[in-house]
Amino acid sequence: MRARISLMSAVVATTVGLSACVNGTAGGDAAAPAVPSDRPTPTTGGVESAGVAESVVASAGAFLASLSAELRDKASYDAADPALRQWIYFPSTRDRNGVAFGDLTDEQRAAALGVAEAVLSDSGYQQLRGVLAAEDALGVRNHDTAVSSDRYFIAFFGEPGVTERFTVQVNGHHLAVNTTYENGRVSPTPAFTGVDPVDFEVDGQRVRPMLAKTQAVSDLLDGLGEGELAAARIGPIDDVRVGTGASEQYPESAGTLVTDLGAEQQERVVAVVRAWVGDADERVAEPLMEQYQAEFDRTRVAWSGSTDPDTPGSYLRIDGPRLWIEFSNVGRFGNGDNHYHSVYRDRQIDYLG
Structure with missing residues (x-):
């Protein structure tokens, strides 16, 4: 795998006007007094959950095997690649880490979603599907083909294995899944979830x-x-x-x-x-x-x-x-x-x- 850093800085110019989506622009915490913080010293940790990685490794292997060599290389990063921390939560015409859902066949896309399903709980996976549907609804509402579930990406940092360290990253405008595994330990953070529209219909539902x-x-x-x-x-x-x-x-x-x-x-x-x-x-x-x-x-x-x-x-x-x-x-x-x-x-x- 080659180490790559994806630079993602362009914001899609849509009628949504997503100035509120940019990191680090929020207001202050003025009303309540601040109190001394009691922060832990970061250490290598994670939840000890033997057996959790197996289904993820199997799903990831099936997905990666379905890709061409070019797409497989695009989806694969070194475990320590700094690009891991470069997920964003605003729409962009620039590629994020990994392979875009829009570059996949229907079968490959289903396999990519199968990886997400293995990573998440049932409710977490259904939420992910809802966020993707909302993105398509947003693009239709704004007549903007750049706002689409096709612009969500999947990447692997490290080679998926039961004992190896690897992270599954799924990132798009309103979603960031970053779940890391190593030798029975798991971390499901950081995670970002957003949605717009928040209430809509798909096929009458x-x-x-x-x-x-x-x-x-x-x-x-x-x-x-x-x-x-x-x-x-x-x-x-x-x-x-x-x-x-x-x-x-x-x-x-x-x-x-x-x-x-x-x-x-x-x-x-x-x-x-x-x-x-x-x-x-x-x-x-x-x-x-x-x-x-x-x-x-x-x-x-x-x-x-x-x-x-x-x-x-x-x-x-x-x-x-x-x-x-x-x-x-x-x-x-x-x-x-x-x-x-x-x-x-x-x-x-x-x-x-």
Whole structure:
């Protein structure tokens, strides 16, 4: 495999006007006082999940075997290639890492989706399919052929093997899957999920790819009392704060401690965390849920804008020693329609530490 770095800086000029999609441009956290952070020292880690990699390795092998030598080379990177950290979440006419879905035959595309299905949980995979469908709906709505599920890419960093270190990356405008495996250890982060439109129809069927996430956010914020909302509120934020590259910086902790909430409210925090962590294979997600919940005495909830996630400008953050989840309704440039961005990261095991 050759080492390559893909430079992806051009933004598609569409009527969506995606200025809110660019990393690192969000507002500050002015309303709630910052508190001293309790950050772990990053170490090589990951979840010990024996057997998880086998189906991924098999699916990846079948997909790669279906490709021509040229496409197989394009999909393959060294495990330590810096391009791994260069995923982006805005539409671009420049190629991302790997092979575009639009360059695949129907059979090859099905095999690529089979890799994603092996990596993710059932709900995570269905969400991915919904995000792809939303991208096609967005392109049709804006009469823009550059906005399409064809512009989503799949790449492999390292040769997929049960003991070898490798990462499966699926990246497009509103999706970043970065799941890393090595000798029984797994990391499902960093992960980005967004969607626009958020509610649409395909063949007469209603599709809402991020409904489980927004419902969990709504339930949590609806369950907080006036004083708790005041303690957790921070200043206006117009997008997720932690992206990639230069914006891979965490702000100071702010908001209210999870353990200062009542038992039912804490269960609603658990539901929010599970809505994101549960996109991963359940054999990976369940141990992580236990680890994150054990740190709730050092985990904070913060929000801004509106307590209704379907109001543009609404924002929620779950911020623990390791765990970082953000949800932002960035709206759509020029009108008040909904447009979601979200990120799930683990400070200790992103990219497997």
